[in-house]
Amino acid sequence: MNPSATDWIPKFLSGLERVDLTTKFKNRTNFYTYLKETGFIYGVSVKAILDETVSNLDLTKEEYTKINLFHALLYFYFQSNPKGSFDDAIGSINEFYNKIDKGKTGFLRKLTLSQSNSQHLESVLSSRLQETNTALKKNNTSILTYALLFVDVLAYIKWLSKPRAIKSYAKQLENSVITCCFFALKAKQNKNKYDRLLIDLFESSTEYLIADTSAQDITSLQQLKRISNRSDLEKKYILDICIIAVWDDHEMDASEFNFLQNLTTKLKLPEKELTTSLQDLTSFSDKYTETIQLFEYSNPVKLFYKQSAATVKLLILRNKKRLIRELEESGELLVLLSQSTLRDLNPEEKHKVKEQLLDVCKTIPSLTIFLLPGGTVLLPLLVKFIPKLLPSAFNENRIQDKKN
Structure with a gap:
């Protein structure tokens, strides 16, 4: 079974x-x-x-990720539908992804009417991993994207019982996870250059992540609404992701541990849950430190920031002509991006930039990475680098403004 080839799902399920x-x-x-x-x-x-x-093949991290995502979705389908078939499960998962991706035409444009249900799902899962994006190098999809894939699973669990407003639910959950990671980084006692850069990125992302909210409005865990009302699985996941955020030197300083204790309390989890989660990551790190990329680096935060910045720059340059054309046609977006180099945009302007940039991303297949889990947090990098890497579009705009 080759997870990178067509019809891997039927082969995976055969004999099971x-x-x-x-x-x-x-x-x-x-x-x-x-x-x-x-x-x-x-x-x-x-x-x-x-x-x-x-599989008899030596599978990659991406291929194992795809198999595990599919297995997780199947598991929770059968938890809710114990008498269902594999075909029923595949149909249900396809319907779920259609619901949460409604309107993202560019994101699923490559899917054709001639595909079988299993082939359709294979294409969707590939899109979630962004493996078919030829503008990206093999290992350039961010760790954040893969770590946030479990949001898909949690959203699917919710959809199976309460299908209404599932897109809003998935977005709110992802935002809660990312915001908690931001607080985890801020709690670090000895912040290095890349910790500070990533904190700045999260702060500048706040208004893109949460409508009508500024970075100054959310300053502590106590201001995160309804986080204690989430399911046990959601709480465990949020705690695990925050532990990763501070896991750079394989040690836990007092301020980091204090934050994680406060988070555990805020989530209304038993204190032993924090101990277990820390032990789990330590055990995983010790066992696989020589074989996985995350722990080959002394600082995964540095890896994430440098990886993300390099990816955004690469995507802008690879799609230069198309981006310039889309920006020129957008009008208002070009003006707002130009203004962002001179002053801080207000929340309403940032919301407009977010919506219009995401619309542009939908029309350019290589830019659908910004529609993936965690993609929104990279929008400030897109806003920052577009004027720098495409100066001609903005110079022409300023000339036209002067003439007018």
Whole structure:
């Protein structure tokens, strides 16, 4: 079975029964623990959840990630529909992704009417991993994108029981996760250059992430609404992601640990949950430190920031002509981006920039990375680099303004 080839889903499922994907796990929490042991929650899958060998090939991190995402979606489908079939599950997952991606025509444009249901889902999962984006190098998709894929799973769980307003739910959950990561970074006692750069990026992203909210309005965990009302799986996931955010030197200073204790309290999780989560990451790191990219670097925050900045620059340059044309046609967006180099935009202007930039991204396949999990947090980099890397478009705009 080759997860990078067409019809990998039927081959993966051949020889498997529904019970093979579900009965190994005592409950949802137990499944989450197994999923975390694969590295999926940390954004670096190093194996599949199944005990059986899923392929005779030497699979990549991306391929294991795809298999684990599919398995997780199947598991929770059968939890809600114990008598359902594989075909039913695939149809349900396709319907879910259609709901959360409604309006993102560029994101799923490559899907054709001639595809079978399983081929359609294969294309969707590939899009979620952005593996078909030829403008990106093999290892250039950010760790954040893979780590946030579990938001898809949590949103699917919610959709299975309460399908209404699922897009809003998924967005709010992702925003809560990213905002908690921001506070985790701010809690670090000894911040290095890249910690500060990433904090600045998160702060500048706040108004893009949360409508009608400024960075100054959210200064502590206490101001995050309804975070304590989330499900147990959502709470565990938020805690695990925040632990990753401060995991750079494999040590925990007092301020970092104090933040994680406060977060655990805010989430209304038992204190032992924090101890378990720390032990899980330590164990995973010790076991796979020589084989996975995240821990080959002394500072994963540095890796994420440099990786993200390089990716955004590459995408802008690779799509230079198309971007200039789209910006010139947009009018208002070009003016606002030009103004952003001279002054801070107000919240209303930032909201306009976000919506119009995302519309542009939908029309350019290589830029659909900004529609992926965590993509919105990179928008400030796009706003920052477009005027610098495409100066001709803005110079011409200023000339026209003077003439008018």
